[in-house]
Amino acid sequence: xxxxxxxxxxxxxxxxxxxxxxxxxxxxxxxxxxxxxxxxxxxxxxxxxxxxxxxxxxxxxxxxxxxxxxxxxxxxxxxxxxxxxxxxxxxxxxxxxxxxxxxxxxxxxxxxxxxxxxxxxxxxxxxxxxxxxxxxxxxxxxxxxxxxxxxxxxxxxxxxxxxxxxxxxxxxxxxxxxxxxxxxxxxxxxxxxxxxxxxxxxxxxxxxxxxxxxxxxxxxxxxxxxxxxxxxxxxxxxxxxxxxxxxxxxxxxxxxxxxxxxxxxxxxxxxxxxxxxxxxxxxxxxxxxxxxxxxxxxxxxxxxxxxxxxxxxxxxxxxxxxxxxxxxxxxxxxxxxxxxxxxxxxxx
Amino acid sequence: xxxxxxxxxxxxxxxxxxxxxxxxxxxxxxxxxxxxxxxxxxxxxxxxxxxxxxxxxxxxxxxxxxxxxxxxxxxxxxxxxxxxxxxxxxxxxxxxxxxxxxxxxxxxxxxxxxxxxxxxxxxxxxxxxxxxxxxxxxxxxxxxxxxxxxxxxxxxxxxxxxxxxxxxxxxxxxxxxxxxxxxxxxxxxxxxxxxxxxxxxxxxxxxxxxxxxxxxxxxxxxxxxxxxxxxxxxxxxxxxxxxxxxxxxxxxxxxxxxxxxxxxxxxxxxxxxxxxxxxxxxxxxxxxxxxxxxxxxxxxxxxxxxxxxxxxxxxxxxxxxxxxxxxxxxxxxxxxxxxxxxxxxxxx
Numbered sequence: 001x002x003x004x005x006x007x008x009x010x011x012x013x014x015x016x017x018x019x020x021x022x023x024x025x026x027x028x029x030x031x032x033x034x035x036x037x038x039x040x041x042x043x044x045x046x047x048x049x050x051x052x053x054x055x056x057x058x059x060x061x062x063x064x065x066x067x068x069x070x071x072x073x074x075x076x077x078x079x080x081x082x083x084x085x086x087x088x089x090x091x092x093x094x095x096x097x098x099x100x101x102x103x104x105x106x107x108x109x110x111x112x113x114x115x116x117x118x119x120x121x122x123x124x125x126x127x128x129x130x131x132x133x134x135x136x137x138x139x140x141x142x143x144x145x146x147x148x149x150x151x152x153x154x155x156x157x158x159x160x161x162x163x164x165x166x167x168x169x170x171x172x173x174x175x176x177x178x179x180x181x182x183x184x185x186x187x188x189x190x191x192x193x194x195x196x197x198x199x200x201x202x203x204x205x206x207x208x209x210x211x212x213x214x215x216x217x218x219x220x221x222x223x224x225x226x227x228x229x230x231x232x233x234x235x236x237x238x239x240x241x242x243x244x245x246x247x248x249x250x251x252x253x254x255x256x257x258x259x260x261x262x263x264x265x266x267x268x269x270x271x272x273x274x275x276x277x278x279x280x281x282x283x284x285x286x287x288x289x290x291x292x293x294x295x296x297x298x299x300x301x302x303x304x305x306x307x308x309x310x311x312x313x314x315x316x317x318x319x320x321x322x323x324x325x326x327x328x329x330x331x332x333x334x335x336x337x338x339x340x341x342x343x344x345x346x347x348x
Numbered sequence: 349x350x351x352x353x354x355x356x357x358x359x360x361x362x363x364x365x366x367x368x369x370x371x372x373x374x375x376x377x378x379x380x381x382x383x384x385x386x387x388x389x390x391x392x393x394x395x396x397x398x399x400x401x402x403x404x405x406x407x408x409x410x411x412x413x414x415x416x417x418x419x420x421x422x423x424x425x426x427x428x429x430x431x432x433x434x435x436x437x438x439x440x441x442x443x444x445x446x447x448x449x450x451x452x453x454x455x456x457x458x459x460x461x462x463x464x465x466x467x468x469x470x471x472x473x474x475x476x477x478x479x480x481x482x483x484x485x486x487x488x489x490x491x492x493x494x495x496x497x498x499x500x501x502x503x504x505x506x507x508x509x510x511x512x513x514x515x516x517x518x519x520x521x522x523x524x525x526x527x528x529x530x531x532x533x534x535x536x537x538x539x540x541x542x543x544x545x546x547x548x549x550x551x552x553x554x555x556x557x558x559x560x561x562x563x564x565x566x567x568x569x570x571x572x573x574x575x576x577x578x579x580x581x582x583x584x585x586x587x588x589x590x591x592x593x594x595x596x597x598x599x600x601x602x603x604x605x606x607x608x609x610x611x612x613x614x615x616x617x618x619x620x621x622x623x624x625x626x627x628x629x630x631x632x633x634x635x636x637x638x639x640x641x642x643x644x645x646x647x648x649x650x651x652x653x654x655x656x657x658x659x660x661x662x663x664x665x666x667x668x669x670x671x672x673x674x675x676x677x678x679x680x681x682x683x684x685x686x687x688x689x690x691x692x693x694x695x696x
Contacts, residue, residue: 071534134595144529147537181495181579186419189495189576212583216591228537229577231529233584235560240588243564244620247482251616258616264609268599272592 001031001313004096007046008038008065008083009103011299015046017102020305022052027306029313035060035096037087062086065103068298072106076114084108088115091291098292098312100283102300108293109145109286116291119321121328124153125288126227127295128164129234130281135218139165139174142227143234145286149226152335154178154195155202159331160287160324161222162204167318168311174221177210179229185209191226199224201338202331241276282308285315287324292316349379349661352444355394356386356413356431357451359647363394365450368653370400375654377661383408383444385435410434413451416646420454424462432456436463439639446640446660448631450648456641457493457634464639467669469676472501473636474575475643476512477582478629483566487513487522490575491582493634497574500683502526502543503550507679508635508672509570510552515666516659522569525558527577533557539574547572549686550679589624630656633663635672640664 005021007014014036021034033056036043040061047053062083066075076085084103088111090096101108105127113125126142141161142149149157158176165174178196180188185196187209199206210220215233225233248269252262262269274280282304283296292315296308353369355362362384369382381404384391388409395401410431414423424433432451436459438444449456453475461473474490489509490497497505506524513522526544528536533544535557547554558568563581573581596617600610610617622628630652631644640663644656 134591147529147535179580181492181576187495212580212585213587215584216587225580228529229580232527232560232573232577232581236563236581236584237560237588239561239564240585243482244592247620248616251619252613254616258613261609261612261614262616265600265606265613266609268596268602268606268610271599272595 001098001316002033002035002096003031003309003312004035004037004087004090004099005309006038006083006087006099006101006103007036007043008062009067009101009298010296011102012301014038014042015049016301017305018043018046018052019050020300020302021309022050023302023306024309025054025056027310029310031309031313032056033058033096035087035090037062037090038065038083039063060086060090066107068104070104070107072104072110075104075107076111084111085115088112091293092116098294098316100294100296100305100308100312102296102298102305105144105295108295112286112289112291112293116289116293118288119290119325119328121332122156122288124149124156125286126153126157126160127284128161128287129284130169131234131237132275132280133216133218136221137169138215138220139169139222140230140234141222141224141287142230143284144227144231146227148228149191151191151194151198154191154224154226155198155331155335156288156328157224158199158204158206158222159202159327161224163324163327164285164287164320165221167320167323168314171221173205175207175219176204176222176224177207177214177220179223179225179233180209180211182211183209183214195224198335198340202334238278245273279304280307281311282306283311285312290321292321349446349664350381350383350444351379351657351660352383352385352435352438352447354386354431354435354447354449354451355384355391356410357415357449357646358644359450360649362386362390363397364649365653366391366394366400367398368648368650369657370398371650371654372657373402373404375658377658379657379661380404381406381444383435383438385410385438386413386431387411408434408438414455416452418452418455420452420458423452423455424459432459433463436460439641440464446642446664448642448644448653448656448660450644450646450653453492453643456643460634460637460639460641464637464641466636467638467673467676469680470504470636472497472504473634474501474505474508475632476509476635477632478517479582479585480623480628481564481566484569485517486563486568487517487570488578488582489570489572489635490578491632492575492579494575496576497539499539499542499546502539502572502574503546503679503683504636504676506547506552506554506570506572507550507675509572511672511675512633512635512668513569515668515671516662519569521553523555523567524552524570524572525555525562525568527571527573527581528557528559530559531557531562543572546683546688550682586626593621627652628655629659630654631659633660638669640669
């Protein structure tokens with residue numbers, strides 16, 4: 001497998017991202033070529049200082065970077081030579097099979113959507129984030145690609161999330177729920193109520209509405225919502241977990257007795273910390289694209305980048321986009337048969 | 349102060365709610381009269397079994413209960429003699445100063461809005477839930493009174509939440525933020541972007557957009573959103589905290605060494621559990637009403653009910669509704685001066 005890595009957009013600089021690629025090589029992932037896209041000088045400095053010298057590495061120079069402050073579409077128009085666009089082009093030109101970027105989310109989604117196009121029959125792409133819960137892991141989709149959605153978009157998220165959970169995470173019959181303010185069928189906004197009707201028509205294991213209380217109680221494997229709600233939920237959970245861990249550490253360091261107690265119980269704390277670790281997945285795929293694109297966390301460090309690459313190779317090997325394409329076609333046919341009054345959309 | 353308590357709607361039955369009232373009496377809260385509203389026979393049985401015999405207690409019979417399964421408005425129409433309506437009537441008739449109910453949220457909001465009316469100049473009421481964070485406590489508003497909002501509603505939530513944080517929680521200049529998918533001013537939905545403009549015009553300590561990452565990082569004291577998003581955030585946090593605590597307990601009980609460690613570190617764990625305890629507030633006020641109404645958690649136990657009563661007495665003693673009324677008037681004047689094209693609303 002050939003991967004393209006946008007090494008420039010992360011919070012910690014290209015050195016950390018490149019070290020993540022090195023770790024991915026070391027971990028034995030089947031990578032035949034890795035394109036490092038970014039400033040040539042900085043990349044070669046990083047390669048030298050890391051003593052990372054592997055014939056599979058190629059450098060692709062990009063003179064500009066789309067920063068977190070840039071507005072996506074406007075930024076892409078202004079910075080024609082930015083690393084995100086150049087990395088996307090490697091996929092478009094058939095030189096790479098998958099792309100990993102820790103850069104500007106909106107920029108990545110926009111560049112990929114414009115250059116690679118969406119899969120046929122899909123109107124909006126969605127970011128699928130895997131969130132660990134005590135007894136399962138659920139996919140939250142859309143966690144931030146599009147702020148506002150229509151019912152058909154949520155339906156497509158449901159189908160795509162279901163495929164991802166099954167093919168990549170290994171859930172046989174993933175339970176799909178629409179995130180709402182209550183589990184009753186009549187609870188929700190106009191958007192979720194309409195999406196609810198659509199989800200009942202297609203071939204997924206739809207469990208109806210789920211509410212916040214269900215997320216960490218092993219009642220749902222794929223959680224569907226618009227990107228505004230999904231982004232808020234994702235960041236709230238991250239913030240809460242982080243706040244709690246640092247608070248716990250502070251409390252445990254208050255006196256020697258507590259410290260000794262924490263030492264004895266360290267494996268319990270470690271197990272939880274390991275399972276809750278956002279770096280375990282390292283990134284979230286942008287689903288619905290005609291190409292494999294993985295958004296790594298902006299603050300991703302070496303291990304997170306390595307894991308993002310690993311998860312991407314899993315997705316590519318499982319031909320995730322082909323499966324999505326087939327199942328979206330089926331779903332769209334079901335909706336057409338039901339003769340609902342929905343404006344149908346194929347890739348423009 | 350005279351309180352009305354709807355003892356019927358909670359998950360644990362009227363016995364638990366009445367015991368909460370007893371605890372409130374014992375804790376020395378200045379209550380001159382407590383109306384227990386519900387099934388007369390069940391109430392007297394509970395009073396007898398609790399040996400709760402206090403001259404300040406009055407029983408008000410209600411032959412029906414609005415259950416969690418009832419649709420609010422339809423249920424209220426069908427069950428004219430339900431405890432929520434009878435309790436609301438005690439406020440309306442001037443016989444009680446505040447009402448506490450663990451019952452059907454939608455029913456409580458609807459009954460109170462219809463019978464008590466809203467404060468002048470306010471179009472929508474909002475539920476203000478206090479959420480503990482490691483370094484502060486923030487008010488989340490609206491956490492579920494209304495599923496969909498308009499920008500003016502969010503502005504009014506901002507003003508009311510600010511007053512509540514200041515007058516009841518004691519934050520001098522509470523930082524008010526709009527919950528969005530990013531902190532940048534251009535991030536958000538049509539609703540939040542418009543509300544953002546309005547919030548800049550009025551006299552609150554507005555910090556702009558906040559995202560999920562800010563909630564538990566001591567960056568905001570009043571978090572504004574529509575009731576759909578607020579309800580999801582609230583329940584997600586509750587679910588996550590609960591899942592984590594039970595998971596931690598399970599891990600700590602795995603072997604004797606961990607158990608001993610947990611015993612030594614128990615005060616650290618207790619401190620966190622105590623601070624995170626949802627029972628510390630026991631309920632959330634419905635703000636914007638012409639009357640003091642507190643929604644207690646459906647699963648509230650004795651201590652939660654006692655605390656809900658305590659928080660309500662604080663709000664009443666601080667004349668929260670008068671302050672809200674004054675500041676909403678000021679805010680509406682500011683908006684009128686700015687000559688924005690917003691349809692103005694007074695209580696219908």
